[in-house]
Amino acid sequence: MKSMILTLIGKDKPGLVESLAQKVYEMEGNWLASNFSYMGGHFAGFLEVDIPEQNHAGLIEWLHAHPALTIHSVKSDDTSVTDTTIAEIDIMGNDKPGIVQELTATLSQFNINIIKFESSCESAPNWGSLLFKAHAKVSIPANFEIDALSDALEGIANDLVVDVALR
Template structure:
């Protein structure tokens, strides 16, 4: 059997039991569920699943997923994983929400030799502050010896109220 690592991306109207149905589709295609990330945004379900499955079962998996619930499905080969010699750091960024804050953070991080591994953001009402609070959880990878203090300083320079903490 010729196995291949694939990434399945899914987006569609959220409904109860969708993850179980996806897991069943992967199992039926003789796939092994390796890693996944899901979320619900604006009533839509979105996710990514890395799976290992026989090449000859790709179409069967796609067809089964399409039959689930008008999902938009993409199945692409996974990139070859390289030995990770980078250090992983998790940052929590909080401050008053404003137009362009994610762009400003991404632009600030672009100046460093790092990779954004994951980014999760949320805006929540903060009655004590009088405006919505922005919060971002950012996982970055960088080569050993990078200056985390300089990254934090650069992010905090974006706005007076922006606070950056290292999460463990």
């Protein structure tokens, strides 16, 4: 068995995930992990499956023929980073251009990898303006000085007038 990573996108409709799960099962595969979202009438996501290597081509062929999905696949990279700690960052404030750019530039400056990032804009209660919210999981290298990152994130919070919490 060899893992495959699939990225999927298509017009959303009921049954997309079920049809994919059924095909993975039929091809003697095991569903390892997934992350799916709905946005603007479209379905998008990532999926990792462990499937016998002789069935990889068949699954790819089936996915390319699927009328509702566009896919991209890669073989899983079996390397893993072990000397890291996972931290979480939450940001919330009035929406404005540059929030994500400032956050990602700061993380990149410290060579911190983003593992998961979710963001949204929603109507702020009692204000009528948009409220930006983001949640990130990041991988902090071993022996990293967390206070330096905390100070940099505090600087972003002050510059952009947003709340930033590091856990």
